[in-house]
Amino acid sequence: MSKGNKIKDIIAAVAPTVATALGGPLAGVATRAIAGKILGRDDATYDEVEAAVTAASGSDLVKLKELEYEFKAQLKDADIQLEKISADDRASARDRQARMKDWTPSILGLAIIIGFFGVLAYIFRFGLPDQGSEVLLIMVGALGTMTSQVGNFFFGSSAGSKTKDAVIAELKGSAP
Structure with missing residues (x-):
């Protein structure tokens, strides 16, 4: 050893x-x-x-x-602080978009979602090509990640809900 x-x-x-x-x-x-x-x-x-x-x-x-x-x-404190930073970052981006009436995030989000489902439809319809299938699969993975981020931006992350549920459960356990 x-x-x-x-x-x-x-x-x-x-x-x-x-x-x-x-x-x-x-x-x-x-x-x-x-x-x-x-x-x-x-x-x-x-x-x-x-x-x-x-x-x-x-x-x-x-x-x-x-x-x-x-x-x-x-x-645990560091994790809570990181989640707060992430939540503040999303909130400031949403606030910026609303204040400036900027359509760029919405257009990019729509393009990412259409791209993701478009590539999936292509794969289901035509299958993976003989050449370059690895690149196509990497692109699907990247688009899938971006699609998730688009959802988090517009609809919020579930991490806050998980933390809230844990805090509620902890409070119930310590309540008389």
Whole structure:
């Protein structure tokens, strides 16, 4: 077992979210957070963090568990902030379109939707061509993504509804 796997296995047993972060783009953030929690300083090297984790006492494991809850809360907060940024972005684009009476988003949206269903109709009617079918399939994927974005722009995203439902369910669970 490599050193990196050993520390991840130990942390995964106590703080699975933090361990997952260690294996991804948030590895540096997770390492600094572990160093700050266990060693009391976030400038420790990976080797120092690894030594501290492999020799962790019971109180250190409790600190790792606390870090798990803090890390989850930070990730949830970041997700909420990202959704707010996305919602504000959509709202400002819709507001701009209404204020300026700009038809460009509507025309582009219509062109994208017609293009998507036009390409699908072509494929259903004539099948995939012998040459260039990969390019056609990539185009269908791109148009499908754009069609989804057009729907989100004009009708809103369902992400806000999912968040609202989760908050309502959480409030119901904590209500007397």
